Amino acid sequence: MAGDAVHDVLVADAVDGVAAEIELLCGGRVTRVGLDQVLGVAAAAAALGRSPDAVVVVERDARVDELVAALGRAVAARIVVVTARPRDGTLASLGAFDVVPLPPARLELAAHLFRALESPAAEGARRRPRKSDVILGSGAWLKELFDRITMVAPTDVTVAIVGESGTGKELVARTLHDQSARRAGPFVVVNCAAIPEGLLEDELFGHKKGAFTDARWDRQGLLAAADGGTLFLDEIGELPMSLQAKLLRVVQTREFRRIGDDRDSHVDLRIVTATHRDLERLVADGRFREDLYYRIQVVTLRLPPLRERRHDIPLLAHHFLLRHRAKLGKHLDGFAPAALTKLVGHDFPGNIRELDNMIQHAVVMAPGPMVQPEDIPLPASRSDGAPVDLERPFRDVKGEVVDHFERTYLAALLHAQHGNLAAAARAAGMDRKNLWQLLRKHGIDPARYRGRRR
Ligand SMILES: Nc1ncnc2c1ncn2[C@@H]1O[C@H](COP(=O)(O)OP(=O)(O)O)[C@@H](O)[C@H]1O
Numbered sequence: 001m002a003g004d005a006v007h008d009v010l011v012a013d014a015v016d017g018v019a020a021e022i023e024l025l026c027g028g029r030v031t032r033v034g035l036d037q038v039l040g041v042a043a044a045a046a047a048l049g050r051s052p053d054a055v056v057v058v059e060r061d062a063r064v065d066e067l068v069a070a071l072g073r074a075v076a077a078r079i080v081v082v083t084a085r086p087r088d089g090t091l092a093s094l095g096a097f098d099v100v101p102l103p104p105a106r107l108e109l110a111a112h113l114f115r116a117l118e119s120p121a122a123e124g125a126r127r128r129p130r131k132s133d134v135i136l137g138s139g140a141w142l143k144e145l146f147d148r149i150t151m152v153a154p155t156d157v158t159v160a161i162v163g164e165s166g167t168g169k170e171l172v173a174r175t176l177h178d179q180s181a182r183r184a185g186p187f188v189v190v191n192c193a194a195i196p197e198g199l200l201e202d203e204l205f206g207h208k209k210g211a212f213t214d215a216r217w218d219r220q221g222l223l224a225a226a227d228g229g230t231l232f233l234d235e236i237g238e239l240p241m242s243l244q245a246k247l248l249r250v251v252q253t254r255e256f257r258r259i260g261d262d263r264d265s266h267v268d269l270r271i272v273t274a275t276h277r278d279l280e281r282l283v284a285d286g287r288f289r290e291d292l293y294y295r296i297q298v299v300t301l302r303l304p305p306l307r308e309r310r311h312d313i314p315l316l317a318h319h320f321l322l323r324h325r326a327k328l329g330k331h332l333d334g335f336a337p338a339a340l341t342k343l344v345g346h347d348f349p350g351n352i353r354e355l356d357n358m359i360q361h362a363v364v365m366a367p368g369p370m371v372q373p374e375d376i377p378l379p380a381s382r383s384d385g386a387p388v389d390l391e392r393p394f395r396d397v398k399g400e401v402v403d404h405f406e407r408t409y410l411a412a413l414l415h416a417q418h419g420n421l422a423a424a425a426r427a428a429g430m431d432r433k434n435l436w437q438l439l440r441k442h443g444i445d446p447a448r449y450r451g452r453r454r
Protein backbone atom coordinates (compact mmCIF):
# COMPACT_ATOMS: atom_id res chain seq x y z
CA MET A 1 0.00 0.00 0.00
CA ALA A 2 1.43 3.32 -1.06
CA GLY A 3 2.13 6.00 1.50
CA ASP A 4 1.07 6.07 5.11
CA ALA A 5 -2.02 8.12 4.37
CA VAL A 6 -4.75 5.76 5.44
CA HIS A 7 -7.79 5.85 7.64
CA ASP A 8 -7.50 4.73 11.22
CA VAL A 9 -10.68 3.02 12.25
CA LEU A 10 -11.21 1.71 15.75
CA VAL A 11 -13.70 -1.14 15.95
CA ALA A 12 -15.11 -2.10 19.33
CA ASP A 13 -16.52 -5.58 19.02
CA ALA A 14 -16.32 -8.89 20.84
CA VAL A 15 -15.62 -10.77 17.62
CA ASP A 16 -13.78 -10.19 14.37
CA GLY A 17 -16.37 -10.20 11.54
CA VAL A 18 -17.27 -6.54 11.22
CA ALA A 19 -13.69 -5.38 11.70
CA ALA A 20 -12.58 -7.68 8.88
CA GLU A 21 -15.31 -6.31 6.62
CA ILE A 22 -14.24 -2.75 7.35
CA GLU A 23 -10.62 -3.55 6.67
CA LEU A 24 -11.63 -4.85 3.28
CA LEU A 25 -13.83 -1.83 2.60
CA CYS A 26 -11.64 1.08 3.40
CA GLY A 27 -8.24 -0.44 2.89
CA GLY A 28 -7.23 1.48 5.97
CA ARG A 29 -5.74 0.67 9.32
CA VAL A 30 -8.39 -1.11 11.33
CA THR A 31 -7.80 -1.88 14.98
CA ARG A 32 -10.24 -4.07 16.86
CA VAL A 33 -10.54 -3.84 20.59
CA GLY A 34 -12.89 -5.69 22.91
CA LEU A 35 -15.86 -3.77 24.26
CA ASP A 36 -14.38 -3.85 27.77
CA GLN A 37 -11.26 -2.16 26.48
CA VAL A 38 -13.02 0.73 24.82
CA LEU A 39 -13.20 2.91 27.86
CA GLY A 40 -9.47 2.90 27.72
CA VAL A 41 -9.91 4.84 24.48
CA ALA A 42 -6.89 6.91 25.32
CA ALA A 43 -4.88 3.73 25.50
CA ALA A 44 -6.41 2.47 22.27
CA ALA A 45 -5.62 5.76 20.59
CA ALA A 46 -2.08 5.57 21.87
CA ALA A 47 -1.82 2.12 20.34
CA LEU A 48 -2.83 3.64 17.02
CA GLY A 49 -0.24 6.35 17.42
CA ARG A 50 -2.92 8.97 16.88
CA SER A 51 -6.61 9.42 17.37
CA PRO A 52 -8.91 7.31 15.18
CA ASP A 53 -10.74 8.81 12.20
CA ALA A 54 -13.89 6.88 13.07
CA VAL A 55 -15.03 4.51 15.80
CA VAL A 56 -17.39 1.63 15.11
CA VAL A 57 -19.13 0.05 18.09
CA VAL A 58 -20.85 -3.28 17.51
CA GLU A 59 -23.67 -4.03 19.92
CA ARG A 60 -24.26 -7.75 20.26
CA ASP A 61 -25.41 -9.09 23.64
CA ALA A 62 -25.45 -6.20 26.09
CA ARG A 63 -26.49 -2.59 25.44
CA VAL A 64 -23.71 -0.17 24.69
CA ASP A 65 -25.45 3.11 25.62
CA GLU A 66 -23.06 4.06 28.36
CA LEU A 67 -20.11 3.14 26.25
CA VAL A 68 -21.27 5.32 23.37
CA ALA A 69 -21.89 8.26 25.66
CA ALA A 70 -18.45 7.93 27.24
CA LEU A 71 -16.81 7.53 23.86
CA GLY A 72 -18.58 10.62 22.60
CA ARG A 73 -16.90 12.59 25.37
CA ALA A 74 -13.50 10.96 24.88
CA VAL A 75 -12.88 11.08 21.13
CA ALA A 76 -13.42 13.63 18.40
CA ALA A 77 -14.01 10.91 15.80
CA ARG A 78 -17.51 10.06 14.67
CA ILE A 79 -19.08 7.01 16.24
CA VAL A 80 -21.02 4.50 14.18
CA VAL A 81 -23.05 1.94 16.10
CA VAL A 82 -23.88 -1.40 14.52
CA THR A 83 -26.86 -2.91 16.30
CA ALA A 84 -29.92 -5.12 15.88
CA ARG A 85 -31.89 -2.72 18.12
CA PRO A 86 -34.75 -0.93 16.36
CA ARG A 87 -34.00 2.68 15.56
CA ASP A 88 -35.46 4.92 18.23
CA GLY A 89 -33.12 7.88 18.39
CA THR A 90 -31.58 6.87 21.73
CA LEU A 91 -28.15 6.21 20.27
CA ALA A 92 -28.20 9.43 18.27
CA SER A 93 -29.08 11.37 21.40
CA LEU A 94 -26.10 9.77 23.12
CA GLY A 95 -23.80 11.09 20.41
CA ALA A 96 -23.74 8.32 17.81
CA PHE A 97 -23.17 9.82 14.36
CA ASP A 98 -24.91 6.95 12.62
CA VAL A 99 -26.65 3.66 13.36
CA VAL A 100 -26.32 0.62 11.07
CA PRO A 101 -28.39 -2.56 11.37
CA LEU A 102 -26.68 -5.75 12.53
CA PRO A 103 -25.72 -7.85 10.65
CA PRO A 104 -24.60 -5.16 8.22
CA ALA A 105 -24.81 -5.70 4.48
CA ARG A 106 -21.36 -4.87 3.20
CA LEU A 107 -22.33 -2.04 0.90
CA GLU A 108 -24.59 -0.43 3.46
CA LEU A 109 -21.76 -0.59 5.94
CA ALA A 110 -19.52 1.03 3.32
CA ALA A 111 -21.94 3.87 2.70
CA HIS A 112 -22.28 4.63 6.42
CA LEU A 113 -18.59 4.32 7.12
CA PHE A 114 -17.63 6.60 4.23
CA ARG A 115 -20.03 9.21 5.52
CA ALA A 116 -18.43 9.02 8.94
CA LEU A 117 -14.97 9.32 7.43
CA GLU A 118 -15.83 12.21 5.16
CA SER A 119 -14.02 15.33 6.15
CA PRO A 120 -16.03 18.07 7.81
CA ALA A 121 -15.14 20.34 4.85
CA ALA A 122 -16.79 17.92 2.46
CA GLU A 123 -19.74 17.64 4.77
CA GLY A 124 -20.06 21.41 4.97
CA ALA A 125 -20.15 21.50 1.21
CA ARG A 126 -22.77 18.77 1.20
CA ARG A 127 -25.18 20.68 3.38
CA ARG A 128 -25.23 23.62 0.99
CA PRO A 129 -27.11 23.40 -2.26
CA ARG A 130 -24.51 21.73 -4.35
CA LYS A 131 -24.13 20.48 -7.85
CA SER A 132 -20.80 18.70 -7.54
CA ASP A 133 -19.94 15.35 -6.02
CA VAL A 134 -18.14 14.95 -2.75
CA ILE A 135 -14.37 14.62 -3.00
CA LEU A 136 -13.60 11.23 -1.52
CA GLY A 137 -10.31 10.03 -0.17
CA SER A 138 -8.11 10.01 2.85
CA GLY A 139 -4.70 10.92 4.01
CA ALA A 140 -2.63 13.95 4.82
CA TRP A 141 -2.58 15.36 1.28
CA LEU A 142 -6.37 15.34 1.11
CA LYS A 143 -6.75 17.00 4.49
CA GLU A 144 -4.40 19.67 3.23
CA LEU A 145 -6.37 19.98 0.00
CA PHE A 146 -9.61 20.47 1.94
CA ASP A 147 -7.96 23.05 4.17
CA ARG A 148 -6.76 24.97 1.15
CA ILE A 149 -10.13 24.73 -0.59
CA THR A 150 -11.85 26.02 2.53
CA MET A 151 -9.33 28.84 2.74
CA VAL A 152 -9.31 30.03 -0.87
CA ALA A 153 -12.89 29.23 -1.94
CA PRO A 154 -14.47 32.35 -0.41
CA THR A 155 -11.84 34.61 -2.01
CA ASP A 156 -11.57 35.66 -5.64
CA VAL A 157 -7.99 34.47 -5.89
CA THR A 158 -7.05 32.76 -9.16
CA VAL A 159 -6.43 29.05 -8.57
CA ALA A 160 -4.41 26.67 -10.73
CA ILE A 161 -5.17 22.97 -10.44
CA VAL A 162 -2.45 20.65 -11.63
CA GLY A 163 -2.68 16.91 -12.14
CA GLU A 164 -2.91 14.10 -14.66
CA SER A 165 -6.11 13.55 -16.58
CA GLY A 166 -8.87 12.01 -14.46
CA THR A 167 -7.42 12.99 -11.07
CA GLY A 168 -10.38 15.20 -10.16
CA LYS A 169 -9.34 18.66 -11.35
CA GLU A 170 -12.79 19.60 -12.58
CA LEU A 171 -14.39 18.21 -9.42
CA VAL A 172 -12.10 20.40 -7.32
CA ALA A 173 -12.88 23.43 -9.50
CA ARG A 174 -16.62 22.86 -9.02
CA THR A 175 -16.13 22.42 -5.29
CA LEU A 176 -14.29 25.76 -5.17
CA HIS A 177 -17.22 27.35 -6.96
CA ASP A 178 -19.83 25.68 -4.76
CA GLN A 179 -18.07 26.82 -1.60
CA SER A 180 -17.69 30.40 -2.79
CA ALA A 181 -20.06 33.33 -2.54
CA ARG A 182 -20.45 32.94 -6.31
CA ARG A 183 -22.19 29.57 -5.99
CA ALA A 184 -25.53 31.00 -7.14
CA GLY A 185 -23.77 32.29 -10.28
CA PRO A 186 -22.72 30.30 -13.34
CA PHE A 187 -19.86 27.79 -13.46
CA VAL A 188 -18.58 27.92 -17.03
CA VAL A 189 -16.16 25.30 -18.34
CA VAL A 190 -13.95 26.07 -21.31
CA ASN A 191 -11.76 23.26 -22.56
CA CYS A 192 -8.95 25.08 -24.36
CA ALA A 193 -7.76 21.83 -25.95
CA ALA A 194 -11.16 20.91 -27.41
CA ILE A 195 -11.95 24.13 -29.27
CA PRO A 196 -10.06 24.74 -32.55
CA GLU A 197 -7.67 27.68 -32.33
CA GLY A 198 -9.56 29.66 -34.95
CA LEU A 199 -12.80 29.50 -32.99
CA LEU A 200 -11.49 29.89 -29.47
CA GLU A 201 -11.22 33.67 -29.53
CA ASP A 202 -14.83 34.00 -30.66
CA GLU A 203 -15.98 31.42 -28.11
CA LEU A 204 -14.22 33.14 -25.26
CA PHE A 205 -14.60 36.81 -26.04
CA GLY A 206 -17.57 36.93 -28.42
CA HIS A 207 -17.96 39.39 -31.26
CA LYS A 208 -19.77 42.49 -32.41
CA LYS A 209 -22.22 42.36 -35.27
CA GLY A 210 -20.35 42.96 -38.50
CA ALA A 211 -16.97 41.98 -37.05
CA PHE A 212 -16.53 39.49 -39.89
CA THR A 213 -18.60 38.27 -42.81
CA ASP A 214 -20.69 35.79 -40.85
CA ALA A 215 -21.16 38.01 -37.84
CA ARG A 216 -24.76 39.01 -38.38
CA TRP A 217 -25.53 39.49 -34.71
CA ASP A 218 -23.67 40.43 -31.58
CA ARG A 219 -22.38 37.37 -29.84
CA GLN A 220 -21.72 37.01 -26.16
CA GLY A 221 -18.66 34.95 -25.42
CA LEU A 222 -18.15 32.49 -22.57
CA LEU A 223 -16.41 35.14 -20.50
CA ALA A 224 -19.57 37.21 -20.45
CA ALA A 225 -21.57 34.05 -19.78
CA ALA A 226 -19.50 33.50 -16.63
CA ASP A 227 -20.31 36.97 -15.29
CA GLY A 228 -21.06 36.74 -11.57
CA GLY A 229 -19.66 33.21 -11.40
CA THR A 230 -16.55 31.13 -12.03
CA LEU A 231 -14.73 30.58 -15.32
CA PHE A 232 -12.95 27.23 -15.40
CA LEU A 233 -10.24 27.20 -18.08
CA ASP A 234 -9.40 23.55 -18.55
CA GLU A 235 -6.15 22.57 -20.30
CA ILE A 236 -4.88 26.14 -20.13
CA GLY A 237 -1.52 24.90 -21.43
CA GLU A 238 -3.14 24.54 -24.85
CA LEU A 239 -4.23 28.19 -25.03
CA PRO A 240 -2.65 29.66 -28.18
CA MET A 241 -0.03 32.39 -27.65
CA SER A 242 -2.24 34.83 -29.57
CA LEU A 243 -4.95 34.59 -26.91
CA GLN A 244 -2.68 34.52 -23.89
CA ALA A 245 -2.16 38.29 -23.99
CA LYS A 246 -5.88 38.87 -24.14
CA LEU A 247 -6.48 36.51 -21.26
CA LEU A 248 -3.72 38.17 -19.23
CA ARG A 249 -5.67 41.39 -19.42
CA VAL A 250 -8.80 39.65 -18.18
CA VAL A 251 -6.88 38.13 -15.29
CA GLN A 252 -5.42 41.51 -14.35
CA THR A 253 -8.31 43.90 -14.91
CA ARG A 254 -11.38 41.76 -15.74
CA GLU A 255 -11.54 43.70 -19.00
CA PHE A 256 -11.52 42.50 -22.58
CA ARG A 257 -12.67 43.47 -26.02
CA ARG A 258 -15.08 41.50 -28.17
CA ILE A 259 -13.94 40.85 -31.74
CA GLY A 260 -14.80 43.88 -33.85
CA ASP A 261 -15.82 45.98 -30.86
CA ASP A 262 -14.24 49.37 -30.25
CA ARG A 263 -15.20 49.41 -26.60
CA ASP A 264 -14.05 47.35 -23.64
CA SER A 265 -16.32 44.98 -21.79
CA HIS A 266 -16.07 44.27 -18.09
CA VAL A 267 -16.84 41.03 -16.30
CA ASP A 268 -17.02 40.00 -12.69
CA LEU A 269 -15.65 36.48 -12.52
CA ARG A 270 -13.32 34.19 -10.68
CA ILE A 271 -10.80 32.29 -12.77
CA VAL A 272 -9.78 28.71 -12.05
CA THR A 273 -7.43 26.93 -14.44
CA ALA A 274 -6.36 23.33 -14.86
CA THR A 275 -3.63 21.59 -16.75
CA HIS A 276 -1.99 18.20 -16.96
CA ARG A 277 1.05 19.88 -18.50
CA ASP A 278 4.21 21.17 -16.92
CA LEU A 279 3.58 24.89 -17.48
CA GLU A 280 7.04 25.82 -16.27
CA ARG A 281 8.41 23.74 -19.10
CA LEU A 282 6.12 25.45 -21.60
CA VAL A 283 7.34 28.81 -20.31
CA ALA A 284 10.95 27.69 -20.72
CA ASP A 285 10.16 26.56 -24.27
CA GLY A 286 8.61 29.93 -25.07
CA ARG A 287 5.15 28.47 -25.56
CA PHE A 288 3.49 30.00 -22.54
CA ARG A 289 3.76 33.62 -21.41
CA GLU A 290 5.71 33.98 -18.21
CA ASP A 291 3.60 36.91 -17.00
CA LEU A 292 0.39 34.91 -17.47
CA TYR A 293 1.99 31.91 -15.79
CA TYR A 294 2.67 33.91 -12.64
CA ARG A 295 -0.76 35.50 -12.68
CA ILE A 296 -2.64 32.21 -12.80
CA GLN A 297 -0.47 30.33 -10.30
CA VAL A 298 -1.33 32.50 -7.31
CA VAL A 299 -2.55 29.39 -5.53
CA THR A 300 -1.70 25.97 -6.95
CA LEU A 301 -3.52 22.80 -5.96
CA ARG A 302 -1.77 19.59 -6.98
CA LEU A 303 -3.74 16.37 -7.36
CA PRO A 304 -1.70 13.15 -7.17
CA PRO A 305 -2.28 10.32 -9.63
CA LEU A 306 -4.37 7.46 -8.28
CA ARG A 307 -1.39 5.06 -8.31
CA GLU A 308 0.23 7.30 -5.66
CA ARG A 309 -2.83 6.98 -3.42
CA ARG A 310 -3.68 3.33 -3.91
CA HIS A 311 -5.15 3.16 -0.43
CA ASP A 312 -8.11 5.16 -1.77
CA ILE A 313 -8.90 2.64 -4.52
CA PRO A 314 -11.20 0.42 -2.40
CA LEU A 315 -13.06 3.44 -1.09
CA LEU A 316 -13.55 4.96 -4.55
CA ALA A 317 -14.43 1.57 -6.03
CA HIS A 318 -17.23 1.12 -3.48
CA HIS A 319 -18.41 4.64 -4.09
CA PHE A 320 -18.72 4.00 -7.83
CA LEU A 321 -20.27 0.58 -7.21
CA LEU A 322 -22.99 2.15 -5.06
CA ARG A 323 -23.62 4.78 -7.70
CA HIS A 324 -23.76 2.52 -10.76
CA ARG A 325 -25.68 -0.14 -8.90
CA ALA A 326 -28.37 2.41 -8.14
CA LYS A 327 -28.34 3.84 -11.65
CA LEU A 328 -28.54 0.45 -13.33
CA GLY A 329 -30.93 -0.97 -10.75
CA LYS A 330 -28.77 -4.03 -10.42
CA HIS A 331 -28.30 -6.00 -7.25
CA LEU A 332 -24.69 -6.51 -6.27
CA ASP A 333 -23.42 -6.94 -2.73
CA GLY A 334 -19.87 -5.74 -3.15
CA PHE A 335 -16.44 -6.87 -4.30
CA ALA A 336 -14.88 -10.26 -3.80
CA PRO A 337 -11.54 -9.69 -2.01
CA ALA A 338 -9.61 -10.85 -5.09
CA ALA A 339 -11.42 -8.26 -7.20
CA LEU A 340 -10.29 -5.47 -4.88
CA THR A 341 -6.77 -6.84 -4.90
CA LYS A 342 -6.81 -6.74 -8.66
CA LEU A 343 -7.97 -3.12 -8.66
CA VAL A 344 -5.44 -2.02 -6.09
CA GLY A 345 -2.65 -3.56 -8.16
CA HIS A 346 -3.55 -1.65 -11.31
CA ASP A 347 -1.67 1.55 -12.21
CA PHE A 348 -4.64 3.52 -13.58
CA PRO A 349 -3.05 5.71 -16.24
CA GLY A 350 -6.53 7.24 -16.61
CA ASN A 351 -6.80 7.73 -12.84
CA ILE A 352 -10.20 8.05 -11.14
CA ARG A 353 -12.10 8.41 -14.41
CA GLU A 354 -10.67 5.07 -15.54
CA LEU A 355 -11.68 3.46 -12.25
CA ASP A 356 -15.19 4.88 -12.60
CA ASN A 357 -15.53 3.43 -16.12
CA MET A 358 -14.11 0.13 -15.02
CA ILE A 359 -16.61 -0.21 -12.17
CA GLN A 360 -19.47 0.75 -14.44
CA HIS A 361 -18.41 -2.00 -16.82
CA ALA A 362 -18.14 -4.46 -13.93
CA VAL A 363 -21.62 -3.57 -12.68
CA VAL A 364 -23.05 -4.24 -16.14
CA MET A 365 -21.16 -7.48 -16.61
CA ALA A 366 -21.02 -9.07 -13.16
CA PRO A 367 -23.52 -11.88 -12.69
CA GLY A 368 -23.26 -11.24 -8.92
CA PRO A 369 -23.83 -11.40 -6.09
CA MET A 370 -20.23 -10.17 -5.68
CA VAL A 371 -18.06 -8.48 -8.29
CA GLN A 372 -15.38 -11.04 -9.17
CA PRO A 373 -11.90 -10.37 -10.58
CA GLU A 374 -12.97 -11.54 -14.02
CA ASP A 375 -15.77 -8.97 -14.08
CA ILE A 376 -13.19 -6.22 -14.01
CA PRO A 377 -11.85 -5.35 -17.45
CA LEU A 378 -8.18 -4.77 -16.83
CA PRO A 379 -5.69 -4.70 -19.63
CA ALA A 380 -3.17 -7.37 -18.73
CA SER A 381 -0.47 -4.95 -19.79
CA ARG A 382 -0.63 -1.22 -19.93
CA SER A 383 -1.58 -1.37 -23.57
CA ASP A 384 -4.40 1.16 -23.45
CA GLY A 385 -3.00 4.39 -24.75
CA ALA A 386 0.39 3.58 -23.28
CA PRO A 387 3.31 3.46 -25.68
CA VAL A 388 3.92 0.00 -27.07
CA ASP A 389 6.48 -1.85 -24.99
CA LEU A 390 9.32 -2.55 -27.40
CA GLU A 391 11.52 -3.97 -24.66
CA ARG A 392 9.63 -7.24 -24.64
CA PRO A 393 9.15 -9.85 -27.36
CA PHE A 394 6.18 -9.35 -29.70
CA ARG A 395 4.77 -12.76 -28.73
CA ASP A 396 4.59 -11.94 -25.02
CA VAL A 397 2.94 -8.56 -25.46
CA LYS A 398 0.47 -9.91 -28.00
CA GLY A 399 -0.29 -12.84 -25.74
CA GLU A 400 -1.28 -10.49 -22.92
CA VAL A 401 -3.52 -8.40 -25.12
CA VAL A 402 -5.22 -11.50 -26.54
CA ASP A 403 -5.65 -12.96 -23.05
CA HIS A 404 -7.31 -9.82 -21.89
CA PHE A 405 -9.59 -9.75 -24.91
CA GLU A 406 -10.56 -13.39 -24.41
CA ARG A 407 -11.46 -12.90 -20.77
CA THR A 408 -13.55 -9.82 -21.45
CA TYR A 409 -15.27 -11.47 -24.40
CA LEU A 410 -16.08 -14.65 -22.50
CA ALA A 411 -17.47 -12.74 -19.53
CA ALA A 412 -19.74 -10.67 -21.75
CA LEU A 413 -20.80 -13.74 -23.75
CA LEU A 414 -21.68 -15.83 -20.70
CA HIS A 415 -23.49 -12.94 -19.14
CA ALA A 416 -25.59 -12.49 -22.28
CA GLN A 417 -26.34 -16.21 -22.52
CA HIS A 418 -26.95 -16.68 -18.77
CA GLY A 419 -24.17 -19.25 -18.54
CA ASN A 420 -25.71 -21.61 -21.10
CA LEU A 421 -22.72 -23.18 -22.88
CA ALA A 422 -24.57 -24.44 -25.92
CA ALA A 423 -26.24 -21.09 -26.50
CA ALA A 424 -22.96 -19.25 -25.90
CA ALA A 425 -21.11 -21.42 -28.42
CA ARG A 426 -23.85 -20.85 -30.97
CA ALA A 427 -23.89 -17.09 -30.42
CA ALA A 428 -20.12 -16.88 -30.72
CA GLY A 429 -19.99 -19.17 -33.76
CA MET A 430 -17.61 -21.43 -31.87
CA ASP A 431 -17.25 -25.11 -31.42
CA ARG A 432 -18.52 -26.12 -27.95
CA LYS A 433 -15.34 -27.97 -27.15
CA ASN A 434 -13.18 -24.99 -28.07
CA LEU A 435 -15.31 -22.71 -25.97
CA TRP A 436 -15.05 -25.08 -23.05
CA GLN A 437 -11.25 -25.25 -23.40
CA LEU A 438 -11.02 -21.49 -23.55
CA LEU A 439 -13.08 -21.17 -20.37
CA ARG A 440 -10.82 -23.67 -18.65
CA LYS A 441 -7.73 -21.82 -19.79
CA HIS A 442 -9.01 -18.70 -18.05
CA GLY A 443 -10.49 -20.51 -15.06
CA ILE A 444 -13.96 -19.15 -15.76
CA ASP A 445 -16.86 -21.12 -14.36
CA PRO A 446 -19.99 -20.71 -16.52
CA ALA A 447 -22.15 -21.81 -13.58
CA ARG A 448 -21.53 -18.42 -12.03
CA TYR A 449 -23.52 -16.84 -14.85
CA ARG A 450 -26.48 -19.15 -14.54
CA GLY A 451 -29.94 -18.45 -13.21
CA ARG A 452 -29.44 -14.87 -12.13
CA ARG A 453 -31.63 -13.06 -14.56
CA ARG A 454 -32.51 -9.67 -13.23
N1 LIG B 1 -11.68 12.39 -4.94
C1 LIG B 1 -12.72 11.99 -5.70
N2 LIG B 1 -13.79 11.41 -5.12
C2 LIG B 1 -14.83 10.99 -5.87
N3 LIG B 1 -14.89 11.10 -7.20
C3 LIG B 1 -13.86 11.67 -7.84
C4 LIG B 1 -12.72 12.16 -7.12
N4 LIG B 1 -11.86 12.70 -8.01
C5 LIG B 1 -12.41 12.54 -9.22
N5 LIG B 1 -13.61 11.93 -9.14
C6 LIG B 1 -14.49 11.58 -10.27
O1 LIG B 1 -13.64 11.08 -11.31
C7 LIG B 1 -14.03 11.58 -12.58
C8 LIG B 1 -12.89 12.36 -13.22
O2 LIG B 1 -12.68 13.56 -12.49
P1 LIG B 1 -12.42 14.96 -13.21
O3 LIG B 1 -12.62 16.02 -12.18
O4 LIG B 1 -13.23 15.09 -14.46
O5 LIG B 1 -10.87 14.81 -13.57
P2 LIG B 1 -9.92 15.75 -14.43
O6 LIG B 1 -10.63 17.07 -14.63
O7 LIG B 1 -8.67 15.87 -13.63
O8 LIG B 1 -9.68 15.04 -15.73
C9 LIG B 1 -15.27 12.40 -12.32
O9 LIG B 1 -16.42 11.59 -12.53
C10 LIG B 1 -15.16 12.79 -10.87
O10 LIG B 1 -16.42 13.05 -10.29
Ligand SMILES: [Mg+2]
Nearest residue numbers: 166169170234
Ligand atom coordinates in the same frame (compact mmCIF):
# COMPACT_ATOMS: atom_id res chain seq x y z
MG1 LIG C 1 -10.96 17.23 -16.96
